Amino acid sequence: MSASTKRTAGLALALLGGVSLASQSRINGELGSRLGDGVAAALVSFGSGFVVLAAAAIALPAGRRGVKALGDALSVHKLRWWQCVGGVSGGYFVAMQGLTVSMIGLAVFTVAAISGQVGSSLLVDRAGLGPGGPRPVTATRLVAAALAVVAVVVAVADRVGSPGALGLAALPAVGGVAVAWQQAMNGRVQAAAGAQTATFLNFSMGFLTLVIVYSVLGPLRGLPSRWPAEWWLYTGGLLGILFVLASVVVVRTVGVLMLGLGSIAGQVLASLAFDVIVPASGDHLAANTVAGALLMLLAVAVAAR
Template sequence: MTKARSAGLLVAVAGGVALAAQSRVNGELGGRLGDGVAAALVSFGSGFVVLAVAAAVLPAGRRGVQTVWAALRRQKLHWWHLVGGVSGGYYVITQGVAVAAIGLAAFTVATVAGQVGSSLLVDRAGLGPGGPRPVTTARVAAAALAVVAVVVAVADRFGSPSALGLAALPAVAGVAVAWQQAMNGRVQAAAGAHAATLVNFSVGTATLVVVYTVVAPLRGLPSHWPAEWWVYSGGLLGIVFVLATVAVVRLIGVLMLGLGLIAGQILAALAFDVFAPAAADRLAPNTVVGALLTLLAVAVAAR
């Protein structure tokens, strides 16, 4: 593996750490509010505000937005390249809805299963900016090993079996995330990482506004908002995640990006268990074994 690809993989791992932290934060906020859609809107909306202000203040941000419109006019980009944020919005909704019900462990397993399998197909179809990538025996083996690794890592932390029906939500979200990464990578290749991240958050926020406009009259508004600042940090963590993915997807491909994200999620889970455990979390030997298997999967794919 070249130095550039190695650096890209490390960035992907950092994105996975941010994604795991975002799932924990948004799941906590959704559980406290009793409204996963509201938590998702807070997360995506706050990230959009930060990025929009940066785009307005920084010359590079303004140039990026202008470049996106120019690429659309020249048909270097098409409208479907800009709607990756719809998948991101759905994923953040599942964080707020499902994590509190089935736990971060089951949520991660379902997401990874959907993401890894679909990443192979996304790479093979050439939907990402790096063009088609073959489905080799090593890549299939790495994807399968990654799924096994995550199952092993969280085997002792599944919630109630009756609640696992909700795992279908993050499984579909995992499929959507692979497509989202490919589309965001297309925008990044045309206009830069900041522009791609801003487009992602703009579309995702607009999607969530529409969804919340429909569900709010039916469910009502949250009656209590938590005072702790950290439960509102999901937007900033999402920016880190999206920036990491759009910066390296062209270099390492959707599958390698997904495996790096998985490694980061597992390593973050270990860190949470050691330094900031939740009430039901504990460090177990199977978690360590799962982390090692995940890193092995990344090594297999890298070769």
């Protein structure tokens, strides 16, 4: 398979991963609304994914081999311990989503997070932190990154409003920076121990982070009194597995920036489809959302060159 074909296949997987992530966000958002607690919904999502992956690691021969390979890589310093905690970034990100969206709005949260992620992706690629080695900061990549941020701003322009706590946008921006680092570290683990083990380790670290956060917030905010009966509200963890699995598989081929742009494009396109087919309460399909989606696809096309 040629390098160009591998990049195209990797970009397609990144797009599909973004669709999975958008679907997970919609489901977790609905669960959080029903529970009145977004962090609790994130904990359920990470926890269910962790249980599925832990069972697979125990039951499947490939899972057991991957765990052994991870231990071997750590023992000979092929991997460092700090390269194995990328999932903490995922836990922090969803915790910040649950804590800040109600104060700054989803639109501001999204713009801040994407800006942090795209900017950090350029630096992470340049430093060679991912498994594919260093990738230079070229004019084309800078233009693609800038287009991606503009695309997100355009897509959410009608939802920004006038939040009173705009300074809190620094928290999701830091989360976006951490996500780029997380993807690079997950790729390192995948190269040493396989995709299944990298995904399991990511969920383990994210779940542990959310357990710690919720052990503090739960008693202060109160625990949910009623849990909805619809089974599909608890499938966010499975969709998260698909997203992380796609990410760890393709990051070596396309790099952190292209992985991020591809997954963001998948999220935007899936959100458009949701707005048309099954719109959430208060959501509508606006011209600026369509324009933002087209700009996002242009950003991916520019970066793919």
